[in-house]
Amino acid sequence: MRFISYAIGNEEGVGIKSGDGYRGLPAADLGGDLQSFLGRQTGLVDLGKILDAAPELAMSEVTLLPPVVRPGKILCIGLNYRAHAAESSFEVPTYPTVFARFANGTVAHGAPLVRPNASNLFDYECELAVVIGTGGRHLAKEEALNHVAGYSVFNDGSVRDFQMKSPQWTMGKAFDETGAFGPELVTPEELPDGCRGLRIRTILNGEVLQDANTEDMIFDVATLVSTLSEVMTLTPGDVIVTGTPDGVGALRNPQIWLKPGDECTIEIERIGSLTNPVVQEGTR
Known part of the structure; x- marks a missing residue:
């Protein structure tokens, strides 16, 4: 469904x-x-x-x-694709890197992504979103997928200079209307277990800039759900944003940044396409 x-x-x-x-x-x-x-x-x-x-x-x-309009938590995973960890010059992590986004920073399919006036270093990130159904605490890995209600597409838009102002990345992910989520919530029976083996891409103005497969994830969906639940109670509608593959704009040569007039599409095989125009803050 x-x-x-x-x-x-x-x-x-x-x-x-x-x-x-x-x-x-x-x-x-x-x-x-x-x-x-x-x-x-x-x-x-x-x-x-x-x-x-x-x-x-x-x-x-x-x-x-967005499929979940008022999520209690949006939990994002950094460096969760092997090739992205490599391009970022980080060692492959042995424990998930977790940071937060907030609902006011997220827009729906078709709505504008807003480049903030504070920075021109606005980047795209194609990501798989996992939506929690029946929640809980201390969820065993072998049972974790039973607590997933469905999957969607996410663009974890990042303001890179603010992201790197401190060792914690949240400020670069917290600007209003800089991420996108949707358009659909797809229930698990339509997809492979944990969405393994699905092609994931970013297409900016018709050019493919990220092209990878969820098989490259370091921590799979079941591991993420179980690991997060060790620390906190997961509740219905919580969103886990599972990380981006290689090819982000900040690490390209030359760098590519989202700018007003752009159109950015995130595609995940069998889940759907999420498309958003880019506008400048204060111009709508």
Whole structure:
């Protein structure tokens, strides 16, 4: 199943892929948004049955939202592809490098990514997003994938000079509207276990700049879920952003930075494409 979160005016709703379009209902009619169904044992199955009988959405009237609109946590993993660790001149880590993003820094498919006035060093990062369903603490690796509600596409847009102002990277990832998430939440039965072996790419203005495979991950999805749950309780709707492969703009020669007028697409095989224009802060 493939779900979207959307708005029509000020009213949020949830939709499900149906043929070439979507069927959907207002969250108020469903008794909650998509996130509210994630922690229930059969929540998405039940939601899918309801939405399969819903009216077709007129997509021209719809504004897409991130699949999880108000995640409790967005946990990002750095240096999680072997080739990216190598291009960054870091040793392959033996424990995940974790930093945070926040919901106000994330926009939906089709919405503008905003290059901040504070810096021109705005970079792209194609990443697989993992959305937690039934949460928990101390989740065993062999059970971890049972706690995943679905997968999506993420652009972990990074303001590189702010990222490198300190040993902690969060400030470079925390600017408003610099990351993108969506368009769909794809449930696990449509995908290989842990999304292993999927092609992942960044395409900037029609040029492929990152082209890799999730098989190159150092820490797979099950390991990440289990490791994070050792420290904190994972809750429904939490998002784990699993790292970027090699080919980021900062490490190219010459460097490539996102600028106003660009269009950046992140593609993950069998999950979908996430496309966003780039604008300058204060110009909309």
